[in-house]
Structure formats: C-alpha cells, structure tokens
Amino acid sequence: MNKTGFIFDLDGVIVDTAKYHYLAWKNLAEELGIEFTEEDNEKFKGVSRRRCLEILLEMGGITVSDEQFESWLQEKNEDYLRYISKMDETEILPNVQRVLEYLKERDIPMALGSASKNAIPILEKVSLLPYFKAVVDGNAVTKAKPDPEVFLIAAEELGVNPSHCVVFEDAVAGIEAANSAKMLSIGIGNSEVLSQAAYSFEDFTEMDIEFLDKLVDTLEERIK
Numbered sequence: 225m226n227k228t229g230f231i232f233d234l235d236g237v238i239v240d241t242a243k244y245h246y247l248a249w250k251n252l253a254e255e256l257g258i259e260f261t262e263e264d265n266e267k268f269k270g271v272s273r274r275r276c277l278e279i280l281l282e283m284g285g286i287t288v289s290d291e292q293f294e295s296w297l298q299e300k301n302e303d304y305l306r307y308i309s310k311m312d313e314t315e316i317l318p319n320v321q322r323v324l325e326y327l328k329e330r331d332i333p334m335a336l337g338s339a340s341k342n343a344i345p346i347l348e349k350v351s352l353l354p355y356f357k358a359v360v361d362g363n364a365v366t367k368a369k370p371d372p373e374v375f376l377i378a379a380e381e382l383g384v385n386p387s388h389c390v391v392f393e394d395a396v397a398g399i400e401a402a403n404s405a406k407m408l409s410i411g412i413g414n415s416e417v418l419s420q421a422a423y424s425f426e427d428f429t430e431m432d433i434e435f436l437d438k439l440v441d442t443l444e445e446r447i448k
C-alpha cells in the first residue's frame with residue numbers, strides 16, 4: 225500500500241472546461257427554444273451529461289422519446305468535442321502543474337476523479353495524462369457525486385487507504401463525496417459555497433508549498 229494519495233477533479237480544478245460545456249449546451253438549448261444562461265450552467269458543474277440534459281429539458285418543459293434523448297445527448301457531446309479539440313497546455317489552470325510536480329517529486333501517486341466521460345482526451349490535449357497513475361471518470365462509475373464511488377475507486381487504484389487521500393474539488397457535490405469517503409477535502413473556488421471542505425482556496429495560486437508540506441505531514445501523521 226502507498227502511504228498517501230492525491231485525487232483531482234477535472235473541470236474547475238485542472239482546466240476550465242465549463243466554458244465549453246456552456247457553449248455546447250447553449251447551442252442545443254437555442255435549437256430547442258430554451259433560454260440558457262451562464263447562471264444556468266453553474267447548476268451543470270460536476271453533474272453527469274445525462275443528468276444535465278434531463279435538467280435542460282425540465283427547464284424547457286419538454287418530454288421526449290428515449291431515441292430523441294440519446295440523439296441530443298450525442299449532438300451536445302459532438303459539439304463539445306469540437307471545442308475541446310482546440311485545447312492545449314495554455315488552458316491548464318494557474319499553478320496546477322506546480323502542484324503536480326511537487327507531488328511527482330515526492331513520489332506521491334495521483335488520480336483523476338471526474339464525472340466527465342471525456343477526461344482522458346482532455347488530459348492528453350493539455351499533456352497532463354502522464355502524471356496520473358489512475359483515471360477514474362464518468363465511464364467508470366455507476367453513481368454520481370455526492371456518492372463517494374468515484375473517489376473510493378480512485379483510492380483503490382492508487383493502493384491508498386481512503387482516509388490517507390486528499391481530494392481537490394470545485395463542486396459542492398464533490399466535496400460531499402470526498403467527505404463521505406473520509407478523505408481530506410480541499411475546495412477550489414468560493415469558500416462560502418464550499419464551506420463543507422476541510423480547507424478551501426480560490427485557486428492553486430493561493431496555495432503555497434508550506435501548505436502542501438503541512439498537508440503531507442498531516443496525512444503521514446494519520447498513518448502512524
């Protein structure tokens with residue numbers, strides 16, 4: 225068993241793919257005559273693609289056949305894939321790579337824990353895939369956050385006891401999932417919104433090396 229493990233959410237933590245999800249959902253919403261704002265898109269963060277479409281259709285009061293539902297789901301994803309096909313390293317959020325390097329230098333294994341079914345192509349696009357020992361994404365889970373499944377699978381794949389894992393998350397449901405997995409949750413974003421996190425930071429530029437050192441020491445203390 226490894227001693228400690230670090231798990232990262234993708235959208236809102238490593239990259240800001242929410243803006244591309246927004247554009248793709250907005251295109252579909254327009255086609256369906258539904259008004260869709262950036263505020264509406266907030267509710268889609270960390271939520272599975274399927275659930276997002278259900279919410280959108282509820283907003284428009286639209287009921288559809290299973291076949292039509294699947295076809296819109298595919299249309300949105302194809303549109304989204306066109307946006308992300310242009311992504312590169314410049315889209316990595318500030319200081320993320322510094323944190324990944326810090327952990328790599330210390331041989332601390334890292335995993336991705338995301339609701340996205342497009343996590344691997346996105347990590348490839350921004351050249352971060354090699355940092356991750358495990359990628360647990362929307363293809364691997366049956367239960368969405370706040371269920372802890374995604375993070376528990378990640379801990380298992382890292383070979384780390386869940387209580388010795390740290391999770392970086394930007395969504396309330398993700399913080400809840402990390403807490404119920406008995407992991408140390410770190411919110412990335414608004415601290416009032418993420419009040420259930422053990423610690424929170426506006427972004428990784430606010431997190432200094434001293435904090436990371438302290439975090440690793442705290443976890444290693446838990447192990448003793």
Ligand code: B16
Pocket residue numbers: 233234235236242245268269270271272273276301337338339340341342343362395
């Ligand atoms: P896909 P995360 C989530 O990523 C996004 O925040 C959410 O808006 C999206 O609907 C979900 O992934 C599914 O994404 O359509 O690519 O499968 O924050 O869990 O990394």
Ligand code: MG
Pocket residue numbers: 233234235236237269270393394395
């Ligand atoms: Mg997220």
